[in-house]
Amino acid sequence: MRIMIITDAWKPQVNGVVRSLTETARELDGFGHQVNMITPLEFKTLPCPTYPDIRLSLLPYRQVAQRIAGFAPDAVHIATEGPLGLAARRFCLREGLAFTSAYHTRFPEYIHARCRLPLAISYAWMRRFHNAAQAVMVPTRSIAADLEARGFRNVKLWSRGVDTAMFSPGERQKLDESNPPRFVYIGRVAVEKNIESFLKLDLPGSKWVVGDGPLLPRLKQQYPDVYFAGVFPQQELARFYRAADVFVFPSLTDTFGLVLLEAMACGAPVAAFPVAGPLDVVGDTGAGVLDWDLRAACLKALELDRGHVRRVAENYSWQAASRQFESHLRPHAGSSAGLSPVAD
Template sequence: MRIMLITDAWEPQVNGVVRTMKRVIAECEEMGHEWEVVSPADDFLTMPLPTYSEIQLALFARNKISERFENFQPDAVHIATEGTLGLAGRAMCLKEKHPFSTSYHTRFPEYVSARFPVPTSWGYSYVRWFHKYSGKVMVATPSMREELEEHGFNNVVSWTRGVDVDLFHPSRRIEEGQPGDPFEGLPRPIFLNVGRVAVEKNIEAFAELDLPGTKVIVGEGPQLQELKRRYPEVKFLGARFNEELATCFASADVFCFPSLTDTFGLVILEAMATGTPVAAYNAPGPRDIIPGSNAGVIDDDLEKACKTCLDLDRAVTRTYAEGYSWRACAEAFIENLDPLPVPERKRFWQKIRLRRRKKKFPPDTKAG
């Protein structure tokens, strides 16, 4: 198929949406599918998101999206985010009467409420409206599906995630005192958190835990300097990527995931793939991945969960993560798309081409 992806989140951003979609695209291309990615990086007029300047909001994008839509002639359209590009893509699809699918990567109402004085009820009204006409709203876990259905969604389907088990591998673990130790000189055990350093990630809950050894945070974001000032005992390493990031995961003793707004948490699987067990709250995402795995602990007492993880078997943790495949994730994505059937697709693009010709060569309306 020819698939158009419309997303407000794309490079140079580093987050779960970007990493998920880039890996899905790579897997789908190997399966023979063709993509057109519409993102803020595509020469749109943009403005920074208030309170989070790393995210750029594309403005006045609808005409450009429509032009790319007509030129690419997609079989399916997927809208990944609820931002300004997502809104423009949604409006275009509704105008053209072209089916589209959407995905719900972040608990958007809670995310907004954490940054602005906006009730979550307003946020749920918005996301219900945004996703209302989507053929299928893809969510990462069964508990997230249940939560959205409780909020009035009726078109939700499951779409799990995968992990790169070659990059995130136990062999990257560097023990204390060995050359290349990313936590050289820090008291053990190492409790690690990786992700955007931003208010919606609830990192303060991790930073305030009374744990032995050292708490380490890898990542950058708008809250970084504030947290450095407030928690001088926490070690902040900045952003790490690829092999360096995998080495950090593997060399830690426990990965702590305090977020309450993520719908899945790719970093959970990345930590597990290196053999590092995961401690998290009983929230959507962790509660779908961790219970019964012997690869981590969920508990409303995050400190207790972290300490319990110290006794878990790293080999068992790795084996559990090996069950998550990016190919299965990509296949589920394709299955969940809502493309036009082939006969309707042909008629649809014939109609679009006829309309374009009429715009280019309008009939002579002068009296003869």
């Protein structure tokens, strides 16, 4: 099958969306499919307001239409709701092409955290975007239930996986001269990640933040006792997960949290709030502690068996997740060759 995936999130961004699409495309290729990606690397872009690391493609419709028509895909998947996703959606609707979409990110909550736009307005727009799809793929059952309650249709589960070879238990190197126990956060340093709920905690040992984002300069000044390691490529993150006595995940808005699985695969127990994402990934597995008192969760997580934490992570694979993705695609009846790429 010829599969076209359109995404506004792509390298050099380092986040769960990029990682999910990269791993899924790799697995689909292994299944024998031909995957073609439309990403911001092909377009002129400008920085996203309040988040300059994210690049928004400028006036992409004509080029997106030409790419889809030229590839003549059997199935179209729109991964994001940005300019490229909007252009692909417009073309598919104009040409009568079935497509699937994905709900990777709680953008209504992210936007509300930045400019206080009412959630009802954002969700109405998101609902309109996704309800044109033949299936909207979501990472957890909690998110599916939430979206269905908000009027989203054709919601399907597409879980996530973890590379258990890259992320595995091993030598637990010291992190500089910081004192144990070491509580580690890995991810974007942005307001929607609720990082300060972690940094404010009175905890023994030391706190580490690995990642970059718009809040980093302020947090460095405000929390001088915290170790801010900066950003690292994916293959180097395992040493931080292994060194962590507890992996702290303070987010209240993530739809899944791939870093949860990566930490668990390295044997690091999780401390998090009992919200969608941690509830679905960690739940009552014994791989972490979920509590509205995050300090209590951090301290209880110190007592967990790292071997058991690893075994829980081994239940997730990218192959199984990609088979789910594959099953939700909507191949077109007949060929999509001959489509008109001319902008209207």
